[in-house]
Amino acid sequence: MQPGSSIGEREREILTAIVETFIATGEPVGSRTLARSNREGLSSASIRNVMADLSDSGFLEQPHTSAGRIPTTEAYRYYVEQLSGDARLSPSDESMIQGSLNGAADVQDFMERTSHVLSLISKNVGVAVAVGGTKNALEHVYFSRLGDQKVLAVVVTKSGLVRDRVLRLDIPQGELDSAARYINENFRGWTMEAMQTEIARRVERERSEYDRLMASLEQLYRQGALEADDTTLMVFVEGAANLVAGETDRQRLQELLKTLEEKQKIVDLLSAYLHTKQEAVRVVIGLDDAQPSMRNLVLIGAPARSGGDVMGSLAVIGPTRMDYQHTITAVSYIARLFDKVLNDSSE
Amino acid sequence: MQPGSSIGEREREILTAIVETFIATGEPVGSRTLARSNREGLSSASIRNVMADLSDSGFLEQPHTSAGRIPTTEAYRYYVEQLSGDARLSPSDESMIQGSLNGAADVQDFMERTSHVLSLISKNVGVAVAVGGTKNALEHVYFSRLGDQKVLAVVVTKSGLVRDRVLRLDIPQGELDSAARYINENFRGWTMEAMQTEIARRVERERSEYDRLMASLEQLYRQGALEADDTTLMVFVEGAANLVAGETDRQRLQELLKTLEEKQKIVDLLSAYLHTKQEAVRVVIGLDDAQPSMRNLVLIGAPARSGGDVMGSLAVIGPTRMDYQHTITAVSYIARLFDKVLNDSSE
DNA sequence: TTTAGCATTCGTCGAACAAGAGTGCCAATC
DNA sequence: GATTGGCACTCTTGTTCGACGAATGCTAAA
Numbered sequence: 001m002q003p004g005s006s007i008g009e010r011e012r013e014i015l016t017a018i019v020e021t022f023i024a025t026g027e028p029v030g031s032r033t034l035a036r037s038n039r040e041g042l043s044s045a046s047i048r049n050v051m052a053d054l055s056d057s058g059f060l061e062q063p064h065t066s067a068g069r070i071p072t073t074e075a076y077r078y079y080v081e082q083l084s085g086d087a088r089l090s091p092s093d094e095s096m097i098q099g100s101l102n103g104a105a106d107v108q109d110f111m112e113r114t115s116h117v118l119s120l121i122s123k124n125v126g127v128a129v130a131v132g133g134t135k136n137a138l139e140h141v142y143f144s145r146l147g148d149q150k151v152l153a154v155v156v157t158k159s160g161l162v163r164d165r166v167l168r169l170d171i172p173q174g175e176l177d178s179a180a181r182y183i184n185e186n187f188r189g190w191t192m193e194a195m196q197t198e199i200a201r202r203v204e205r206e207r208s209e210y211d212r213l214m215a216s217l218e219q220l221y222r223q224g225a226l227e228a229d230d231t232t233l234m235v236f237v238e239g240a241a242n243l244v245a246g247e248t249d250r251q252r253l254q255e256l257l258k259t260l261e262e263k264q265k266i267v268d269l270l271s272a273y274l275h276t277k278q279e280a281v282r283v284v285i286g287l288d289d290a291q292p293s294m295r296n297l298v299l300i301g302a303p304a305r306s307g308g309d310v311m312g313s314l315a316v317i318g319p320t321r322m323d324y325q326h327t328i329t330a331v332s333y334i335a336r337l338f339d340k341v342l343n344d345s346s347e
Numbered sequence: 348m349q350p351g352s353s354i355g356e357r358e359r360e361i362l363t364a365i366v367e368t369f370i371a372t373g374e375p376v377g378s379r380t381l382a383r384s385n386r387e388g389l390s391s392a393s394i395r396n397v398m399a400d401l402s403d404s405g406f407l408e409q410p411h412t413s414a415g416r417i418p419t420t421e422a423y424r425y426y427v428e429q430l431s432g433d434a435r436l437s438p439s440d441e442s443m444i445q446g447s448l449n450g451a452a453d454v455q456d457f458m459e460r461t462s463h464v465l466s467l468i469s470k471n472v473g474v475a476v477a478v479g480g481t482k483n484a485l486e487h488v489y490f491s492r493l494g495d496q497k498v499l500a501v502v503v504t505k506s507g508l509v510r511d512r513v514l515r516l517d518i519p520q521g522e523l524d525s526a527a528r529y530i531n532e533n534f535r536g537w538t539m540e541a542m543q544t545e546i547a548r549r550v551e552r553e554r555s556e557y558d559r560l561m562a563s564l565e566q567l568y569r570q571g572a573l574e575a576d577d578t579t580l581m582v583f584v585e586g587a588a589n590l591v592a593g594e595t596d597r598q599r600l601q602e603l604l605k606t607l608e609e610k611q612k613i614v615d616l617l618s619a620y621l622h623t624k625q626e627a628v629r630v631v632i633g634l635d636d637a638q639p640s641m642r643n644l645v646l647i648g649a650p651a652r653s654g655g656d657v658m659g660s661l662a663v664i665g666p667t668r669m670d671y672q673h674t675i676t677a678v679s680y681i682a683r684l685f686d687k688v689l690n691d692s693s694e
Numbered sequence: 695t696t697t698a699g700c701a702t703t704c705g706t707c708g709a710a711c712a713a714g715a716g717t718g719c720c721a722a723t724c
Numbered sequence: 725g726a727t728t729g730g731c732a733c734t735c736t737t738g739t740t741c742g743a744c745g746a747a748t749g750c751t752a753a754a
Contacts, residue, residue, distance in 0.1 A: 028747090030746065030747050030748085031747070031748080032746080032747075033746095042696090042697095043696070043697050043698080044697090044747090045696075045697050045698070045699095046695085046696060046697070048747085048748070048749075049695095049696085051748095052748090052749080062747090062748090063705095064703090064704065064705075065702090065703055065704065065747080065748065065749095066702080066703050066704050066705080066746070066747045066748055067704075067705075067746080067747070067748090068746080068747065068748095069747095106511050106512050106513050107513070108511075139491060139499075140489075140491050142487075142489055142501070144486060144487050144503060152486075152503060152509070154489070154501060154503065154509060156491060156499060156501065156511075162499070162501060162509065162511035164453050164455075164503075164509035165453045166453050166454070238608060239608070240587070240604060240608070241601050241602075241603075241604035241605040241608060242601075244597055244600055244601040244604065245597070245601065250591055250592070253591055254588050254589075254591040254592065255588075256588075257587060257588035257591060257604075258588040261585060261586070261587070261588060375716090377715065377716050377717085378716070378717080379715080379716075380715095389727085389728095390727070390728050390729080391716090391728090391729095392727070392728050392729070392730095393726085393727055393728070395716085395717070395718075396726095396727085398717095399717090399718080409716090409717085410736095411734090411735060411736075412716085412717065412718095412733090412734055412735060413715070413716045413717055413733085413734050413735045413736080414715080414716070414717090414735075414736075415715080415716065415717095416716095
């Protein structure tokens with residue numbers, strides 16, 4: 001925003017020092033503190049000058065005259081940009097993650113563990129979202145009568161997602177079986193989206209003739225038995241308790257926690273920033289325009305990929321005061337692992 | 348605990364007045380405040396006397412000399428006991444609950460909505476837990492290969508619970524089909540528990556002979572494909588944000604929220620208090636011996652029944668300062684509705 | 695260009711203090 | 725004998741005031 005060109009080597013160094021000590025201590029950092037712990041022996045006065053410049057450029061601000069300086073959102077952005085991109089996770093972290101993620105029973109469990117592990121390793125909020133994805137390939141459908149007028153519909157996709165739904169229908173089991181057989185034989189491997197539209201088309205075409213099968217199909221379709229898309233939403237948010245320490249204002253804290261409980265908002269948030277096809281980890285500093293209650297929070301996320309498809313996203317949400325380097329590498333690592341585990345036969 | 352016999356009409360009235368005003372204001376209530384808003388015109392001095400007695404009996408305590416009195420756990424218990432048992436929910440509440448609970452897509456969704464509605468109506472934490480229950484009757488199993496070495500197992504119970512799990516197995520689809528057919532034909536309607544033990548028995552018996560089917564069954568069994576019991580755990584906790592207002596200590600608040608995120612602890616908690624077969628709403632005041640972090644919290648819960656079976660529990664968790672009457676009737680109402688909706692064809 | 699020095703600004707901490715709320719107890723009253 | 729008014733006493737809470745410390749900005753010197 002402000003002239004980034006005004007940032008020379010010295011400015012850079014002092015700015016990152018300020019950001020880091022602020023992250024560590026949480027208190028406004030003054031020139032003396034900085035002068036003491038500085039590699040090159042700069043005096044506090046020189047540092048003051050630089051700090052004044054940085055304030056002018058919009059990277060620092062003061063809570064009040066005569067307190068130290070605090071990094072602005074801009075400063076965090078700059079700080080993150082110049083972080084080393086090729087850091088490695090500690091072996092103990094890696095094995096912890098692997099240990100947690102292996103042994104997941106199903107996709108849902110896997111997503112849950114992912115959010116959990118994200119939360120644990122970042123000591124912040126871990127989020128994992130899987131969208132049923134209309135581009136998921138159909139594996140199998142299965143209908144079963146539960147009682148009078150109730151039918152259970154189960155849709156399984158190639159990636160292992162299972163979607164079940166209870167419908168109010170009164171179709172005998174025999175017809176349900178033939179409907180299922182019809183779909184399984186004709187549409188296995190189709191994407192959910194294509195399958196749905198095609199079935200709708202066929203039902204429409206055959207409407208004039210009286211056809212039992214088509215009638216059943218139509219009913220099933222209308223009741224949403226075949227939907228495995230956005231309704232199949234898995235949202236896991238874990239570690240909300242970690243935000244208690246960060247947010248001092250009780251009112252805000254409450255709103256924040258409330259927001260985190262609203263799955264739809266979480267999905268919106270993630271899809272707003274991670275809709276990208278890119279594999280890279282994305283760092284968004286300042287979530288206020290997506291969610292007002294998330295002012296001065298940070299999102300560090302990546303798309304969750306399985307094979308070539310994006311099947312959701314995973315992220316860490318935390319205060320601006322967080323360990324960026326560590327969290328970024330962790331998210332990146334987990335995102336890669338995610339892809340691997342979900343595809344390899346190694347699971 | 349203390350001589351309850353010492354509680355006469357006047358004591359009763361004053362005690363409930365104290366409890367109610369404390370619930371309303373949150374501040375220690377003194378004799379003057381009480382004297383002012385008292386139906387019968389008792390002077391503050393008389394009230395002081397009664398209050399002194401109640402303190403001796405262990406129903407009241409003082410934060411410090413010369414502050415008002417605060418109800419003890421004992422007082423809350425007493426207060427709840429003498430509440431009217433036949434209160435009705437307001438029509439708007441009832442319709443809100445019904446509106447929320449209808450339109451649930453499946454059992455999982457239904458449980459989720461239940462916890463949500465419990466949270467909304469009590470303005471506290473709503474909890475709904477469904478245990479897969481070994482006494483659930485089997486409806487259908489279904490196995491499907493996903494890729495090399497991966498098999499998807501889906502177990503459906505009569506009550507509409509669906510459990511899916513991905514296993515690492517290398518059994519061809521043909522054999523999976525026969526295994527599924529075998530189970531479906533032989534064990535439909537059995538309880539999960541009985542089915543499992545019987546299969547284990549048969550596998551054991553046939554072990555000597557070489558039998559493909561039994562070999563497949565054994566593998567499936569060993570990998571837990573047929574487990575629909577405690578692993579099939581649905582735990583929904585909603586409205587944790589509501590606790591922010593109640594707990595002043597940040598440290599405790601954090602621990603509390605953390606506890607609420609641990610599903611296992613929630614299950615333990617509920618099963619500790621709601622293991623009963625009784626239909627009644629149970630009010631537990633002071634959860635500290637079940638969960639230390641839940642000191643001075645209150646649980647108002649009921650078993651979640653479907654037909655004759657207990658399939659889980661639902662509850663509200665909140666601070667001692669809550670609207671007992673309203674919450675109790677709400678929980679009771681929802682518990683009854685739960686049973687009805689899940690069984691009637693009306694859903 | 696850097697640094698030392700200095701006046702200035704402001705928030706924090708602690709003490710002192712007044713105000714308010716409540717209690718317990720005693721004596722008077724119904 | 726139960727109830728009440730009065731009174732001394734105890735504590736918490738809020739406020740004011742001053743000292744202290746941390747930082748700043750600016751100026752002059754190195």
